[in-house]
Structures are given as C-alpha cells and as structure tokens.
Amino acid sequence: MSKAQPSFPGWDWDDPDGLSVHLDDFSADVATCDKLEPVGALPANRREFLELGLTGLEFAAFKTAHSQGLGTDLAPLRSPELTSEPGRLYRVDGERSFTQLDISEPLPFADASVDWVYAEHLIEHVTMPVAVGWLREVRRVLRPGGVLRLTTPDLARYLNGYASDDGFLARHRRRLGMLGFGPPMPQRKAFLVNQIFRYYGHQWIYDLDELRHVLVRAGFAAEDVRHCGYRTGLRADVADLDTPFRTDETVYVEADR
Template identity: 90%
Template structure:
C-alpha cells in the first residue's frame, strides 16, 4: 500500500455509493476561513451592489478572487467563531464578500442588478431542471449588456480521450492525484470516464451543444452563446477567474444578456 493510500483508510474508488459521505466530508474541509464578519442584509438593487463596490456574482465560491465579486455557495462557510446563514452578507478574512445561497431557489436580487455572473464547475452538480431555473434567474439579474460565464467538465473531451486513447485520461488521472482528493484513482479507462458521472455529486455532464441547449431554454439567444478558451472572454476580469488545474477537462462558455 502506498503512503498516500494509507492516508485514506477504507477508501474504495470502485464503490461510489459508500464513498459519497467521505467525499462530502473531504469537501467540507475547504468551507472554512479565519474570520467571518456579518455585514448586514444582502444587496438587492443595482444601486445596493454599487454602494458595496460589487459588480457581479461568483457562484460556488467561498472566497471569490474577484475584488468586486459576491461569492456564494450552498454549504455554510465557517470560521472558528461563526457559521454563515442564508440571507446575510459576510466579509471573509477582511477581503471578500460572501453569502450562502441555494441555486435551486429564486435569487434574492432585483432584475438587472449585476454586470456579470460566473460559475466554475457548478452546473454539473444539479439536475437539468434546476440548472435551467438557475440560469433563468442568472439572466434575470444580469443587466442588458452583462455576461454569464460557465465552465464545466467537457463530455466530448472524456469520450474522445477514451475512444482515441490519446493519453488524456492518464494525464487527467495524474492531475487529480496531485490535488490529494483521495488516493490515486485506478488507471482503467472505463473508470476514469465513469468517475466524472458518478462522483462529486455530479448530476448531468455537458458538452458544448448541451450547454447551448440549457442556456437557450433559460432565455439566452442562441446567437449570444459562444465557446471560449481558458481565461479568454469578453471581460478579462471575469475570464481570469478560471482556475488552471481544470483546463485539461473543461469547456468554457459565455452568454450575453
């Protein structure tokens, strides 16, 4: 047994149902900060956001990297003294804004209240009806001329990697192992395709056409949906939120309001 495997006793990658709880516990370890300060009620209107120096929303982010962003997540954010609650705006470590939100419910913001919305590797964690409802709400809170940027694992990349045996799956396995999220995964190609469907709470895996489908269902015009590259988009400050360790498996899409 390797030293890394010994650090995860009882971990069996071939048993996703058993591992679900362990993966949740492992993920919850990142939902912490040193200092969590309640600021007050959430901003509602565009003026509220502007008065707080906020221009957009990053979903699935406990600590957004955007200095003018409001980070949100379903999971409570915890400090040694406090745990977040829905409906309250918080300051995280004196640097960033955060609120606890459920994307399965209507967003508590006014129409046309923000300039941008960003979500990295979130949409695959909810069912398609929830995704369409959330994207409809995201479109509603964007001002005309605003932009939505989504990233998610690319089904086409996985299936091409499997069929062509081009080395993508082996490289991606090594990349995941470097994150320390459990012991190294099995090297079997079928496992590496299955894990993107069966682990991490994933509900639906997208390719470019499937993303276009849900965005159009949410009210975005098909001609306003475009395929982008890593850290390339209509707003550099938003595209720069893309994180580097997911570039090999990710499809990047933007939609204009």
C-alpha cells in the same frame, strides 16, 4: 496496493456511493476561512450592489478572486468563531464578500442587479431542470449587456480521450491525485470515464451543444452563446477567474444578456 492506501482507511474507488461521505468531509474541510464577519442584509438591487463596491456574482466560491464580486455557495462557510447563515452578507478574511444561497431557489436580487455572473464547475452538480431554472434567474439579474461565463467538465473531451487513447485520461488521473482527497485512482479507462458521472455529486455532464441547449431554454439567444478559451472572453476580469488546474477537462462558454 498503493503506498497511499493506509492514509485512507475504508476508501474504495470502486464504490462511489460509499465514498460520498468521504468526499462530503473533504468539501466541508474546504469551506473554512480565518475570519468571517457579518455585514448585514444582502444587497437587493443594483444601487445597493454598487454601494458595497460589488458588480457581479461568482457561484460556488467561498472566496471569490474578483475584488468586486459577491461569492456564493450552498454550503456554509466557517471560521473558528462563526458559521454563515443563508440570507446574510459576510466579509471573508477582510477581503471578499460572501453569501450562502441555494441555486435551486429564486435568487434574492432584483432584475438587472449585476454586470456579470461566473460559475466554474457548478452546473454539473445539479439536475437539468434545476440548471435551467437557475440560468433563468441569472439572466433575470444580469443587466442588459451583461455577461454570464460558465465552465464545466467537457463530456466530449472524456469520450474522445477514451476512444483515441491520447493520454488525456492518464493526465487527468494525475491531476486529480494532486488534489489529495484520496489514494491514486485506478488507471482503467472505463473507471476514469465513469468517475466524471458518478463522483463529486455530479448530476448531468455537458458538452458544448448541451450547454447551448440549457442556455437557450433559459432564455438566452442562441446567437449570444459563445464558445471561449481558457481566460479569454468578453471581460478579462471575469475570464481571469478561470483556475488553471482544470483546463485539461473544461469547456468554456459565455452568454450575453
């Protein structure tokens, strides 16, 4: 038994359904900040975005790293004094803007409101119909010439790692262990492939072609979908939102409006 096991009573990596409560608790612990200040109503259109100094949206971000971004997440954000509510705009730690919203519903913004949209490791958490509906809404709120940047776990990387035994799965296991939300994962190759399908609330796993498919279904032109590298893309300020600890497993895609 791993020495770390006593710190996680009841944790069994071979029982993904049973672990869902533990992983939900971990997610709730992440959704915190020191100071959460209500600002008022959400910006409804481009003019109101610009008046607030905002140019784009980052999904699945409680505190976006972009100084002109509006961070959003389905889960509420909590400070010691306050918990966010949907439909309102908040200032996080005096630095960034945040709103709580559900991507399975229409976005509460007018057409052509923003210059860019970024979503890191979000699309795999919803079913394909929800993903396509959300991407249609993203395309709607982007201005002509605007850019969407998506990142997600790359199914091809997992399957190639399994087939070739090139060390990817072992490196991935060590990386996940650094996040600290459980004891070390099993070293079995089949487990390490299965966890990308069964854990973290994942609903659909993509490769590059599957991303192209949903983007085209959502109305983006096939010729406007580009395979990118880590922190490379049309806009450096948006590409720089890529986080380094996920590069081993991630496929990066941009689509122009």
